[in-house]
Amino acid sequence: MDLSELQPGGHDDEPHGDGMRARLNWLRAGVLGANDGIVSTAGLVMGVAGATTDRTAIFIAGIAGLAAGALSMAAGEYVSVSTQRDSELALLAKERRELLEEPEEELEELAGIYVSKGLSDDLALEVAKQLTEHDALGAHAEAELGIDPNEVTSAWAAAFASMIAFTLGALLPLLTILLAAESLRVPVTVVAVGLALALTGWSSAKMSYGPRGRAVLRNVGGGLLAMTITYGIGSLIGTQV
Template identity: 70%
Template sequence: MSTESADVQVGPHDDEPHDGGFASRLNWLRAAVLGANDGIVSTAGIVVGVSGATSDRTQILVAGVAGLVAGAMSMATGEYVSVSTQRDSERALLRKETRELAEMPEEELVELAEIYAAKGLEPDLALEVARQLTAHDALGAHAEAELGIDPDALTDPWQAAWASMVSFTLGALLPLLTIVLAPPGARLGVTVGAVLVALALTGWASATLGRSPAGRAVVRNVAGGLLAMAVTYGIGSVVGVHL
């Protein structure tokens, strides 16, 4: 063995985790960032829009709280329904696969071997791999190869619902507290500034989690939030004048 090959580190890279739960954790982190981002943008749009119609702190607070609660509940309900539907589909597919493994094990073995052969393994090697994986965990091997499902890591609708609700609420609290606590003369400027900083952070976080360029994500996030606040403030100003 050469010196160079002896120095090669074998195994997962530090920045490329290979444990089975990493993809699931990454999805939850992304969902949390996106939930917080939605909370920031939607609540900022509401309170900035209302502030364009009135300077009354109580009315702005009531509108902001109503938007926060409605948004958080909507996020939680939507996430619960969506993930429950996905989980029901996954369970149905796993039941079907379990039945097929019990009723036609040889056909399933050949099907698994063909999947690995299609990925580039020699037919004999693909069959041997299929045999060993089936002997170790038949359902897990077939579910992963055929369906892309990990039977031990099915999505949890309640966890998704709570995560979305909490992240949305935390994001929404920033513009709500800022516009209520800031002095009347500086209320709008302070709120817009705080929201843009927060959106820059969530844009950077989402890009970092997805290993994509951060600059583009930050600009996109900040521009979208700025546009939302500008539109709602303009509508609020027009409605406030006419009322």
């Protein structure tokens, strides 16, 4: 085997490099946030459109749904990431303390991890020593905890990213249904949302190396089902009120 194939950049579609995992996580979160914005807002405006043709009513409902959804996403992400961040910082503080108070035990523990991964005792100990000398906390945190001390997530950044992604996704069905002619409002929105969901489904599958066709069908099918149900509910309520 050509060893150059194993070097960073050997395959264009494989992520490498410092911080790449964090950037991919942010990108996935952005795609999922946009997808949530598309589906939830499309379902909302389609439901209202099923009940009334009043553009103002659709606009008010859509804006309210967009604002509520974006703020809910931001708050939920902030709470979730804050909890994760607090846990990671506590574990890192514990690891720092153990490295200061029990350096030999920590070195043996790190070597044992590499032995469990297939290295010989002598090689594992040598690797553990060199990594500890280079960056003790980084080596032990990644091997023992699965945490990169340089990539602890910011709760505020996660909250704003989720809010922006949701808002951008929500704007598509909202603007489409408001700008389209009344007679074409529903079909044009369905087509626009279907295409957008196909794109987000394909993007999420590409980033996770999953089957793209299945992801697209699942994403589009779920979104169309949501719109169909909410439009039916809106139509039923509209005829009764």
